[in-house]
Amino acid sequence: MTLYSAIGSAISGLNASQAGLDLVSRNIANAGTAGYTRKTQQVSNNVAGGEGIGVQTLAATRNVDTFLQAQIRTETGKSAKLDVYNAFLSRINSMFGVPDSESSVASSVTGMLGDLQAVATSPDSPAARQTFLNTAANLASQLNSMSSNLQGMRLEAEQNISTAVDTANKSLQTIADLNNQIAQRRATNVSVADLQDQRDAAVDTLSKLMDIKAVQRDDGTVAVFTGGGQLLLDKQPVNLTFDEHTSIDATSSYSIDPAKRTVGTITLRNGTTSVDLVASGAFRTGSIAGYLDMRDRVLPQAQAQLDELASQMALAMSTETKAGVTETAGLATGYSVDTTDMLSGNTINLTYTDTPAGTQHKITIVKVMDPTVLPLAATATSNPNDTVIGINFNQPMAGILADMQAALPPSVVVGNPSGNLISFVDDGAAGTTDVNAASTSVTSTGLTDTGTGLPLFVDGNGQKAYSGSLDNLPQSVGFAGRITVSKAIIADDTSLVIYNTTPKTLIGDDTRPNDLLARLTDSTRTYSATTGIGSTSTPFNGSVDSFARRIVSVQAAASQNASDDASAQSMVSDALQEKFNSETGVNIDNEMSNLIIFQNAYAANARVISTVKELFDVLLSIGR
């Protein structure tokens, strides 16, 4: 117990107060810094040889609820994904325009039907015909531009994934660097609180991008795993790569087979092993998951809806149904159809009944030229009540007949009366079947003498006939981006009326426009369930304008849901974040009161020193 020890204690107290003041100043300075956590000065009684010798200043620490932190990361990950949904879907929604303005694609379709009706009312009016062609061309270009917007958004998603992957790699690197520093500093008992703040920020950034789990190690480092358990970082970060594709169109799609994949994927490389993280389903939350969903699911579906609309409009106008002619061979009766004009994707529609059971079978035989697409799925036609048979027509007639016969029961006999005629007859004397009807659905390519339909819409600048071919890549994929009004019809608008050359149809004849109108407004038309509208067993039925309206309403509902989900989710994550900020952030009032405490402590310790000095002075003056 000496004055010296008192002075030592007082100096340690001064030091502690200074350290405390320093911390208060830093806390106050960072009161408005996002992610800054409040640091507290840790002190302990310094004991030497069983005696207290003052106060020991320890490393500053922070007080963080790690459970809350993990929860926030999960929720912000979800929020980031939903924000991506919301941003993209609201853009799709805005493509449909203002409800009041008749600018949506549905209004354009209805408008085109109205103009077609005007042509039916006055087929002889060039103004009516040109107005209709103009509206049809505008509708086609509206579909083109919506389609290219959708593909543009997919490309944007692709680019955003690329940026996100770069950011993720940087974050992983930052975490790894900070892990090292923290481990070293902890070993020398220096404060690591600020470094932890920085590392948390990096982990937060990463959790907004993807679904991760951060695990604290004993040495103060963290290890990072994907939600699915793939190791992203332990001592060294793995490398994530993304083979960004610079051009994306409607035909680009993701596939787990790298040979078929035409968009980028995220690969995890660790030494010599590499894993396709998209295929392994590593991305469940976070903005990358949102972008992947947009690129591979949501936007392609929106595209499929536009494609189906374009496809149905084109087919409705251009498809002619040609009834078969009666065919008899001995006791066997049936029908024969002419396959000469059939394009790939066109169909033969056959109906037969089992007798006496009376069960009716509807068979749709689809012409394909590429045998690799066979066999066709039952969903190749939108009709749920038919049996779909794909037949390769790219072979001699004998082969075609054999393929058909193999797909049909032996009691329905396939034959080739002559040329390109194909006959279907029942089994005659045995009497176990009756062939009820056979017809072909053929896409007309000419403007006259092929019936009252008209191939108004054609595929692309090459003016290719649109027949819904399934070869290689289905013709319907991306058709909305390629649909255009036939140049031949624009060059001669009277082809909207004149369907026969001998005798030449009169210009006042309303037969063709009325027929086209009837086809487009036919309410029994069915639409493919791959669009997400209707189901395979009960497909959506209705006129093309009602389908267009359904698209608008489905997309608007998706956008509204996404916006609702995003705001609900952001409320959850914001609330958690707020709670975390409140608990770990700086309260200036608190700091000010600490300031007073440290100020007082400093003053008191200084007082002790000055008292000791006085005592020494007294002590020294004794000897004088």
Add this chain to the structure above:
Amino acid sequence: MQISSYAQSLQMRNSIGQIQTQLSDLQRQLTSGLKTDNYAGLGDARSLVLALTGQMQKSNSYLDTIQSTQLRIESSMNALDSMNDIGSELKTGSLSSTFKLTSGGQTDLQITAGMRLSEVVDLLNLNVADRQLFGGKDTQTTPVVTSTMMLDGDTTHAGLKTLIAQRNEADIGDGLGRLALTSATAGTVNIAEDASPSVFGFKLSNFSSTLSGTTVSDPATIPASIDVAFSATLPSEGQSVSFDLKLPDGTTTTVKLTATTKSPAGAGEFTIGADATVTAANFQAALGSSLQTEAKQSLVAASTVEAGNNFFTNPPMRVDGPPYDTATSLIAGTPDNTVIWYRGDSSGTPGNNFIATVGDGAQIAYGARADQGALATVVKNAALLAAVSYTGTDSANETRAYAELTKRTASALNHNDGSQTLESVMTDMGLKAQTLDTAQSKLQTQISTSKSVLADTTNADPYDVATKLSSLMTQLQASYQITSSLSQLSLVKFL
């Protein structure tokens, strides 16, 4: 629990930001008058809005169609109404007209008919909004040729007058109406058509006789003929024989010869001679003279009417000649040599050739064509009356020929044969106009209902918006005040 200053100010900022977002949305609502500017914002009402907007667009197209169709039907009805008046005028005229030539060898009625014909042609060539109403689907060609062209033709194209003249020549032949009178054996007279098959002249259809001792028989030869064989038993005074002769237009006339002892015999009589041979010679002479008269009277009128029938078919049929007086058949006139009076669409059944869609699944077939029965009848009969002219030198025959002609035109215009009348065409159109009116008012009601529902759904209620706006403004003011008070509430201020 402590609350960090940062979190506190962040919270404040967020809530003020939210109020400001709401404020700007309300301002937008107030200025645009719409609750939302996108379909997503409509919520559950979006299907309704889409359906109603679509329905309104469709209804407007239907209304456009109805308007055009109404204009066409009403214009057609006006034209048909005028035509009907002309038809009635000509019918009454035909019934009352007497043979009194005024100028150019025509009666007043005929001159009127000429003028009415050109009026009718004008009516049928009615063009409404660049569209011929009476040409069927050929809406761009003037459907009917001018009345001058129709009647007179030009150097290369034969008109109605030429066809009538040729037909008259073919029907009358050498004067006996293509019949031949011979006496192969003494006491017997044979009446025979001059050729078979032949469409011209009188056709022997029936006979009856009260002549005693005389055999009147049909020997079933080809061409058809009738034998009148007198015998030693001569007919007595007052006994008669009549021959029913079919005329080219399908009507029948009867030539009756009565035996008389007077010599010379009057018209329609023959003198009973001393024996069969003399009586037969008298009979033959009397019959020849009766036939010649009949040919100049009823045959020429019927021939004219039939020439008209031939001309007003498609293609027009004309006498296969020259020579015409010995011709036996008709030949189709070609556009190169004959006037084709109707140049419009002649496919299918005339009338109701257009289809107007006036509602979901509601269609109306409408339209009339110049070559449609009731319309063509008026043109034909006006043209017939106008085409014929008389010399005025053969008053007795021409008076009767004129009477026969007007009798036929009156009958045709009266639709005695039960053919379609203009009134029935107009009634049909009237009913369609009625249907259109009903459809129109239905659509208009529908549109106004849809509009009000749409307005309720999409329009922002200004009162509602203003109320919300003012309450938000109060809230924001309060927030600002609290924020400013709170900012004062810091320990810093009190140290």
